[in-house]
Amino acid sequence: MQIYKVGGAVRDRLLGKPVTDIDWVVVGATAEEMLAKGFRPVGSDFPVFLHPKSGEEYALARTERKSGRGYGGFTFHASPEVTLEEDLIRRDLTINAMAEDEQGVLTDPYHGQQDLENRLLRHVSPAFAEDPLRVLRVARFAARYAGLGFRVAPDTLELMRQLSKSGELEALTPERSWKEISRALMEDHPQVFIQVLRDCGALKVLLPEVEALFGVPQPAAHHPEIDSGVHTLSVLEQAALHKQPLSVRWACLLHDLGKGLTPQSEWPQHIAHEHKGLKLIKQVNERFKAPRDCQELALLVGQYHTHGHRALELKPSTLAELLQSFDVYRRPQRFEEFIAACEMDARGRLGLEERAYPQADYLRGAATAARTVAVQPLLEQGFKGPELGEALKRERLKALKAYKEQYSQ
Incomplete structure (x- = not known):
């Protein structure tokens, strides 16, 4: 029996990043041997065990074979004969397909260390194209490591394009998709996640409402960046820079969906885009079964963000209705998140990222006065x-x- 540290723990140590979770692979062992050593079994799909003292996960080395559609369409085979290299080749990226033994000796059969140095996100094998979830995962890693200069390798992006065209993405469950999307939105560069999905054709499959914003112009006086899609990416970027929570980032992504419905003859104006966008926000919320707080805030921000920008001009009666809409007397935090999303929207404009937003303090003061x-x-x-x-x-x-x-x- 040989035990190896694998995946993210090895990758992050080599990058000089803090290691939080450690995954272990056990080569040359049976499930019975693991149980005899006091390991507790978890997971029904393949043999994974919890260490009797540390509680960390130890998986028996395994191979996998495509047997159906989607993320779950695989059969697994674990046995003492499966080698470390066979286990590593089924992983997504070369930088996640390295292992270390208990003496710290590195096993790197697919040149992950070289790709780390070259700042490349590259697939391990052609089997990458069998799992649609990997499109989301690679885009998420691109968002995580964009600050270090990482990019998706061209041949990997091509496989992601093939996956996006194959219809396999539609087989992903809402829960699996949301898990990847929510994690990606909380990375340091969530706008890169959306951009990579767009580059490989996955955005128009998963989030056609966001894809529809690209190429749609806005008035240059308010939006020097012009393009509605570019603006959305910038708002998301500001939300990450200002360490906003997931609910705010989700609302930032969806706040302008109504602009994708504006007839071309009305461009660059977007009259009543706030109201028009609500049905689209609702359908995206439902598609991914987003948590309730994310759903509610996205709808409220979509409907009222222009109220936020015009706060200083609003009549007291309109201000009162706005506060009532947010149930600000019982749920003050939700109104605070609305203010944050409005501020990110105002800052997500070319050259206006540092502009003051007095509306924020004005709205807070109004809420306090009413309360x-x-x-x-x-x-x-x-x-x-x-x-x-x-x-x-x-x-x-x-x-x-x-x-x-x-x-x-």
Whole structure:
């Protein structure tokens, strides 16, 4: 029995990056031998075991063969005869197909170290094209390592194009797709993830609503970058630079989908794109079964982001409706995330990345002013039921009028 550290742990150590998760491969062992040593079995598809003390995952060396469509369409074979090289060749990228033994000796049969040095994301073998999930994974690695100068190797990008055309991407489950998309959006350069998907033709399969934004012009006065798709990538880039949470990044990706529906005769104007985009945002949310907080924020940002930009011009009554739409009295954090998404939208414009966004503090102040209206005095005045709700609305509106007057002075 020989035990090797494999995959990401080896790659990240060679890159000088912190190693968080460690995967181990066991060569020359049977499941019975693992159980005899106290390892606990997990996973039904192939033999994976948890170490009795560390809890880390140890997998028996295995081969795999394509047997159906999609990510799950594989049969696995694990036995003591499977070699380390056979186990490594089934992996996606050469930089993930290296192993280290317990003395730290590197096994690198597919030249992963060389590709690390050349900053290349290259497939290990032609079998890469059998697994559609790898399109998303490679795009995610491109987003993770873009800051180090990594790029997708041309021959790997070609295989990704073939996969995108094959119909295999449609076989991915919403859960698997969302797992990769959400992880990619949280990388340092999520815009690279979207760009790589576009380069290989996967974006028009997975997110045709985002693909449709490219080539659609916007008014140069507000959008010096002109192109709606380029703007979306820039907004995503700003969200990552400002360390925004996943819900904000998802909303940033989807906020302008309505612009893809504008008739060409109306370009570069996009009248009512906020409202038109809601059905598209809803369909993307449902396609990937995005978590509820991501779904809700994306819809609210899509509908109200221009309100955010025009915050200083809004009438107190419109401001009151906006706060009510966000349920700001019970869910203040969601409104804070809306403000963040609006600010990223304002900064995601060519040459305007550092521009001040006074709307953010103005909206926060408005929310505070409305929230400070106390219910108790109204109860003491005898208001109850629907009447209490109306009285509360009136008092909040008064508070917002006072806030706006004070701000204008």
